[in-house]
Amino acid sequence: MWTFGRKIALGFAVSFMLLTAIGIVAYRSIESLTRTSYLVTHTHIVLEHIAGVLSQLKDAETGQRGFVITGDETYLEPHQSAIASTPKLLKDLRELTSDNANQQKRIDAMESLVAVKLAELKRTIELRRQAGLDPTIKAIQGGDGKRAMEELRRVADLMDHEERELLKHRADEVEAAASSARSTIVLGTLFCLVFVSIAGFVLTRSLTTQIAAAVQHVQRSSTELESAANQQAAGARESSTSMTEITTTISELLATSRQIADSAQRVAGIAEQTAGAARSGDSTVRKANDSIAGIRQQVDLVVNHMLELGKKSQQIGAVLDIVSELAEQTNILAINATIEATGAGDAGKRFGVVADEIRKLADRVAGSTKEIRTLIDDVRSAVNTTVMATETGSKAVDAGSRQFDDVAAAFRQIAALVATTTEAAREIELSTKQQSTAIEQVNVAIAGTAQATKETEAGAGQTFQTASQLAGLSKDLLRMVQPQAAA
Structure with a gap:
């Protein structure tokens, strides 16, 4: 027969297990939200680096055009800055996407295209310094730099598209985890309240019955105790x-x-x-x-x-x-x-x-x-x-x-x-x-x-x-x- 203490212990044990389960689910949901938020931030950083590589090459191309048109060396400052910063951006981008084989292959292609573009810009700058404006314009009209830049933009667009798809997928994961956490907490809380109410009613009724039986037993025992x-x-x-x-x-x-x-x-x-x-x-x-x-x-x-x-x-x-x-x-x-x-x-x-x-x-x-x-x-x-x-x-x-x-x-x-x-x-x-x-x-x-x-x-x-x-x-x-x- 279950004693009153055991019934109370059972009620507390079930309540504790329910609260523990709710806490575990909430903790895991928060962990998932935190991890997904970190991945979202990581994806934004990758997008910034992709845009940064294109931006640096655009600056390098702008500096090259300014120097070709004017012959002024001061226009080459953006070009020199792009040459110095682009390798670091590509290295950081490779480290950020080390877990993505497709992106690693595109970075290989991007490094090759960047090298081709920078070499084309260097040739035209040297040609402008040695031969003057007209031969340089003819060399630019050849279209090598334009084709390399277009191919580079195509690769960057592919990388950007894949990262945005990842960003969308992770946003869906965040929404699913948040919805699951809300449902678990609300339903678990309601179930706990219902269970505690039922357990309180059952325990109160059981306590009254057991105490009454015990009192009757004490009455019978007191007579025997007097004789003993x-x-x-x-x-x-x-x-x-x-x-x-x-x-x-x-x-x-x-x-x-x-x-x-x-x-x-x-x-x-x-x-x-x-x-x-x-x-x-x-x-x-x-x-x-x-x-x-x-x-x-x-x-x-x-x-x-x-x-x-x-x-x-x-x-x-x-x-x-x-x-x-x-x-x-x-x-x-x-x-x-x-x-x-x-x-x-x-x-x-x-x-x-x-x-x-x-x-x-x-x-x-x-x-x-x-x-x-x-x-x-x-x-x-x-x-x-x-x-x-x-x-x-x-x-x-x-x-x-x-x-x-x-x-x-x-x-x-x-x-x-x-x-x-x-x-x-x-x-x-x-x-x-x-x-x-x-x-x-x-x-x-x-x-x-x-x-x-x-x-x-x-x-x-x-x-x-x-x-x-x-x-x-x-x-x-x-x-x-x-x-x-x-x-």
């Missing part, structure tokens, strides 16, 4: 007693939830301390593991140096073998030199002494080589022993590192479990706090409800009195709307 007010007062008294008991229970529940919240907070604090200790232990184990890793690196470095030392001692042994071989060869050469020196007699004694010294030096080198080899063997033995001991220590360091890794993993697991416990304790604490807050809000709400129940109990009597007043008021309103029905 009595029942409401009894129910309010019972609700007030129940709310008092609920308030006591909620207060005890609030105290218990606060004790739970305090306990959860203490558990959360202990869990956080445990988590801190676990994190500290994990950090200590990580540092010890890093130290063991450093020791392992140092042991590996010592093993590498020992192995390098063994390689160097082997290289020294190889060099000693070469030196020992050289000493033996030197000793043999010294013995051979001694034998040769003895065979040489007195001449070889000195050489024999030198050979003997060389042999002795070779013997000492051989002895030193044996001693160095013995030392190198001792070094090799010590290096091998050190490498074996170092490898044993490296294995022990690896075992300790693995044990520290296991301890670190255990600490991390403990830290994770403690973190989980801490998070659970925090969630319990938060949930308990939220529960306490909710209980407090419920307690406040119940207290407010209890107060409202008391107020409802007090207002039930006022509702009964108001219902009686409403019954009397509905009778008065019904008499105002339908006097005969109220009587």
Whole structure:
């Protein structure tokens, strides 16, 4: 069923749409009038330029005739002015008719004819200056200038005719747009007035009917309201007693939830301390593991140096073998030199002494080589022993590192479990706090409800009195709307 407000809204909506439609049509008509007026003005400007071109050429021809007759250069001023202004007029005319292909073609023809006419005028002026009056008159009588001017007038007449046809067509458009706007505004206004009058009558009648029905409904409802007010007062008294008991229970529940919240907070604090200790232990184990890793690196470095030392001692042994071989060869050469020196007699004694010294030096080198080899063997033995001991220590360091890794993993697991416990304790604490807050809000709400129940109990009597007043008021309103029905 349509309410009164909806009917009023519908009436205003239809009126608004009608006024909007009238406004749109009027706006478009005005836009069309404005656009057509601009085109009319544009057409007049084109006509003025066409006439201006002919006028300039006439002035040029007049100046040429005056100069030919008199020979006075001052008569050429109109001719010079026409030569200067005619190209600009033709350019403006081309721009003004850029949307008209026919006119553009005629302007092309007009430019050619203007060029021919101006060239003819220039020839006759030069001929008058050089040959005098009679030859110039004969040249003019040839009729070239006249034919060019007649053709130019024909082209201008065609352009003028087409523009005037456009002007007539646009004037018809203006008249049609104005007529349409007038008809739309007048008919739309009359229709709006009729519609508003009918809508006002219908709405008034509908309002009277609806108010009368509503008043009768209020009369029936006021009796029911009196009975409901009595029942409401009894129910309010019972609700007030129940709310008092609920308030006591909620207060005890609030105290218990606060004790739970305090306990959860203490558990959360202990869990956080445990988590801190676990994190500290994990950090200590990580540092010890890093130290063991450093020791392992140092042991590996010592093993590498020992192995390098063994390689160097082997290289020294190889060099000693070469030196020992050289000493033996030197000793043999010294013995051979001694034998040769003895065979040489007195001449070889000195050489024999030198050979003997060389042999002795070779013997000492051989002895030193044996001693160095013995030392190198001792070094090799010590290096091998050190490498074996170092490898044993490296294995022990690896075992300790693995044990520290296991301890670190255990600490991390403990830290994770403690973190989980801490998070659970925090969630319990938060949930308990939220529960306490909710209980407090419920307690406040119940207290407010209890107060409202008391107020409802007090207002039930006022509702009964108001219902009686409403019954009397509905009778008065019904008499105002339908006097005969109220009587």
